[in-house]
Amino acid sequence: xxxxxxxxxxxxxxxxxxxxxxNIEERPVSxxxxxxxxxxxxxxxxxxxxxxxxxxxxxxxxxxxxxITHWNSPYFYAYFPASNSYPAMLADMLCGGLGCIGxxxxxxxxCTELETVMLDWLGKMLKLPDHFIAGTHGRxxxxxxxxxxxxxxxxxLAARCKTLRRIRAANSELSEGEIRSKLVAYTSEQxxxxxxxxxxxxxxxxxxxxxxSTYAVRGSMLKKMLEEDKAAGLIPFxxxxxxxxxxxxxxxxxxxxxxxxxxxxxxxxxxxxxxxxAFICPEFRPLLNGIEFADSFxxxxxxxxxxxxDCSTMWVKKREDIIGxxxxxxxxxxxxxxxxxxxFVFRSYGIQGLQAYIRKVGVQLNDPPCIFSxxxxxxxxxxxxxxLNQLLLKRITNSREIHxxxxxxxxxxxxxxxICARSTDSRHIQHAWRHITQLSCELLQENH
Amino acid sequence: xxxxxxxxxxxxxxxxxxxxxxNIEERPVSxxxxxxxxxxxxxxxxxxxxxxxxxxxxxxxxxxxxxITHWNSPYFYAYFPASNSYPAMLADMLCGGLGCIGxxxxxxxxCTELETVMLDWLGKMLKLPDHFIAGTHGRxxxxxxxxxxxxxxxxxLAARCKTLRRIRAANSELSEGEIRSKLVAYTSEQxxxxxxxxxxxxxxxxxxxxxxSTYAVRGSMLKKMLEEDKAAGLIPFxxxxxxxxxxxxxxxxxxxxxxxxxxxxxxxxxxxxxxxxAFICPEFRPLLNGIEFADSFxxxxxxxxxxxxDCSTMWVKKREDIIGxxxxxxxxxxxxxxxxxxxFVFRSYGIQGLQAYIRKVGVQLNDPPCIFSxxxxxxxxxxxxxxLNQLLLKRITNSREIHxxxxxxxxxxxxxxxICARSTDSRHIQHAWRHITQLSCELLQENH
Numbered sequence: 001x002x003x004x005x006x007x008x009x010x011x012x013x014x015x016x017x018x019x020x021x022x023n024i025e026e027r028p029v030s031x032x033x034x035x036x037x038x039x040x041x042x043x044x045x046x047x048x049x050x051x052x053x054x055x056x057x058x059x060x061x062x063x064x065x066x067x068i069t070h071w072n073s074p075y076f077y078a079y080f081p082a083s084n085s086y087p088a089m090l091a092d093m094l095c096g097g098l099g100c101i102g103x104x105x106x107x108x109x110x111c112t113e114l115e116t117v118m119l120d121w122l123g124k125m126l127k128l129p130d131h132f133i134a135g136t137h138g139r140x141x142x143x144x145x146x147x148x149x150x151x152x153x154x155x156x157l158a159a160r161c162k163t164l165r166r167i168r169a170a171n172s173e174l175s176e177g178e179i180r181s182k183l184v185a186y187t188s189e190q191x192x193x194x195x196x197x198x199x200x201x202x203x204x205x206x207x208x209x210x211x212x213s214t215y216a217v218r219g220s221m222l223k224k225m226l227e228e229d230k231a232a233g234l235i236p237f238x239x240x241x242x243x244x245x246x247x248x249x250x251x252x253x254x255x256x257x258x259x260x261x262x263x264x265x266x267x268x269x270x271x272x273x274x275x276x277x278a279f280i281c282p283e284f285r286p287l288l289n290g291i292e293f294a295d296s297f298x299x300x301x302x303x304x305x306x307x308x309x310d311c312s313t314m315w316v317k318k319r320e321d322i323i324g325x326x327x328x329x330x331x332x333x334x335x336x337x338x339x340x341x342x343x344f345v346f347r348s349y350g351i352q353g354l355q356a357y358i359r360k361v362g363v364q365l366n367d368p369p370c371i372f373s374x375x376x377x378x379x380x381x382x383x384x385x386x387x388l389n390q391l392l393l394k395r396i397t398n399s400r401e402i403h404x405x406x407x408x409x410x411x412x413x414x415x416x417x418x419i420c421a422r423s424t425d426s427r428h429i430q431h432a433w434r435h436i437t438q439l440s441c442e443l444l445q446e447n448h
Numbered sequence: 449x450x451x452x453x454x455x456x457x458x459x460x461x462x463x464x465x466x467x468x469x470x471n472i473e474e475r476p477v478s479x480x481x482x483x484x485x486x487x488x489x490x491x492x493x494x495x496x497x498x499x500x501x502x503x504x505x506x507x508x509x510x511x512x513x514x515x516i517t518h519w520n521s522p523y524f525y526a527y528f529p530a531s532n533s534y535p536a537m538l539a540d541m542l543c544g545g546l547g548c549i550g551x552x553x554x555x556x557x558x559c560t561e562l563e564t565v566m567l568d569w570l571g572k573m574l575k576l577p578d579h580f581i582a583g584t585h586g587r588x589x590x591x592x593x594x595x596x597x598x599x600x601x602x603x604x605l606a607a608r609c610k611t612l613r614r615i616r617a618a619n620s621e622l623s624e625g626e627i628r629s630k631l632v633a634y635t636s637e638q639x640x641x642x643x644x645x646x647x648x649x650x651x652x653x654x655x656x657x658x659x660x661s662t663y664a665v666r667g668s669m670l671k672k673m674l675e676e677d678k679a680a681g682l683i684p685f686x687x688x689x690x691x692x693x694x695x696x697x698x699x700x701x702x703x704x705x706x707x708x709x710x711x712x713x714x715x716x717x718x719x720x721x722x723x724x725x726a727f728i729c730p731e732f733r734p735l736l737n738g739i740e741f742a743d744s745f746x747x748x749x750x751x752x753x754x755x756x757x758d759c760s761t762m763w764v765k766k767r768e769d770i771i772g773x774x775x776x777x778x779x780x781x782x783x784x785x786x787x788x789x790x791x792f793v794f795r796s797y798g799i800q801g802l803q804a805y806i807r808k809v810g811v812q813l814n815d816p817p818c819i820f821s822x823x824x825x826x827x828x829x830x831x832x833x834x835x836l837n838q839l840l841l842k843r844i845t846n847s848r849e850i851h852x853x854x855x856x857x858x859x860x861x862x863x864x865x866x867i868c869a870r871s872t873d874s875r876h877i878q879h880a881w882r883h884i885t886q887l888s889c890e891l892l893q894e895n896h
Binding site: 007010013015018039056087101109111112113114193328331332343352353 | 514515
């Protein structure tokens, strides 16, 4: 394919994407294919000679679309938002065209520099403390990670390295192996599975801190565990707080937890992957109070801030803690020019436009505690028993009119309703509500 | 921005990218900006109100382009190829439009399934042993990682987990901590820095194996170290071989190394990030002989197989080794629909088209050993002393006509010449050669 054909095919693809997004409501939101469906639809080997491009495009509808869960459908209420936006897509096209790999400053200065400044822009939108902003006299700054999993892991590894050095400096008789075997990390029992996975990768013990009735970790709970563990000769070194848990969007109490961590030399990482975008609105910013105690902080603009996946933003209080540990800010060395997406989105929407978008999605429902309504996550256990709830979800899924996933809260099988797509408005939510209510009534009638 | 505006702006962006790539020779290949150049060119905060899109696009030339190292310029001979292609860019546009996050099968079945089949297609192109192909009765299969660093790390973590289990099962008196402190990983002294970094992250000792006169690890060298370490009570568990080292494109002798690793229960991972694409040509495939001994294998289609970054393909002999260790194939959970790029590229070029591309780049030069000419990496130390070579590179860099980076080989500062861009042809190489020769002559004259 030469440049002339790319101009033509590129236009067609732009139109295909625009058509897809404009008419996405007409497609069933989820797929009904069986595992293995795709293999039988395409050859077992790559073609020797080039295929016709028109045939490739025809195969997008024939092969790919039947197996797509439409994350940008207004009837998609599962997992979390992965809201794409047109400006982000345009920036990503530019990123692909430039094709530079920003693994060092010299490998493409603009790539490193725009990222640093975009992290400052976003940090200021969130009113992060100055020490997280690179363009100040502080020692911190921000970086784009691929996912929150990587941010959690990098923070844990940096904390491990820092603690090993600190303990060794004070106890030269202890071997690194001895210290390492005493290290303990902590997180909420409601934390995302990737947090525990970071401890498996980093090969350190992790303890799950119990939560209160709102599924939040309180200071007293962590304090009790730290004291137990210290009394047993262990070395607490890392606590991962969550602001906006995956299951119920619960917020750990970081104003209580932060001072405890600071006093005990426990690195506090804050994972706000899911809810963090909301903090650009003044009315939601109080939920981030306590950030001043954190050693690192992360959230995903690729979830709810209209920046296409992947773009997970991470700030550290002291750059040297993370760069000193591994020479780099992150696990991969090569990186796409992802900050272009942030630049295009922030400028195309403006701060007010982004705030308006957050407010539109962050609906306030009447009944559940407001913490649940932030980010549009509401949980319902309409029907009562776990078995019936499970059956209800199955019927909802089979209907393919809306798409939900469940979660477990205190042993209850809960249907979790998260407003995700950029195009979802009250019309869609009302439809979803009627649909859930109708299927619930049918189910209850059958079972009485 | 609505769909209608996206249609218009998308067309403009397609044209911008096509113009950029068609006229890339007119831009100096590397940048002359000073660190920090960009911050002063843009505001210190995001705009409150939306900026005009035309202003954003104007700023691409004003702000971004001066700081770009043009990886797709035919005068770019630094680092490694990051060759983009038009079909890959089209596929990536589709990926952005769909915006699905394939972290489980159900999250978008097509995403998981196309990836599995594309890894089979590519595995067959490379004539990998059947046990790496998912669509057979074997226990292996492939996955897309973001970068080779992640593949190296995942393999090391899987090997660590597997070895801990094996040793514990046979020695129930040993604690996990005791076993872990005895684990030793190995790699070539010529291996990429990311390999040593994987051992830091995985918190295990790594020893560097010396190389022969071609910078390759031989069986006898590894065997000697394994025997020393076993005699000292240590537990060798992981060896990362390199096919195509970063500095000189050297190939470790895996036909010698493989049987040793297999016998000693040492996981052999093969990192062919740089050179692996060449193995799709029958004449280069013998360099992969010995792959049958590997537990895992990785290379980067995003380097030299026309698939835009990121796309690093990894195969494992036994899926359960890697999934069993961490529930997932990789560090991040979320993932883009990257296999679309492979599908579009393989079909648009056909196997023969891809082979022709490899052959075009894999020039055969007269003098250096052929192993150096594979992948276009040739190293020269024309001038003699390290100081003069360094000065030569500085002049080449300052000229901004071509772009090279250096490497160290046996203490010699070497100018490394890698053919990278899709558009490089003999005309550009001849120009580069004349340019290097002229600057070298000037330098020698001044110094005699």
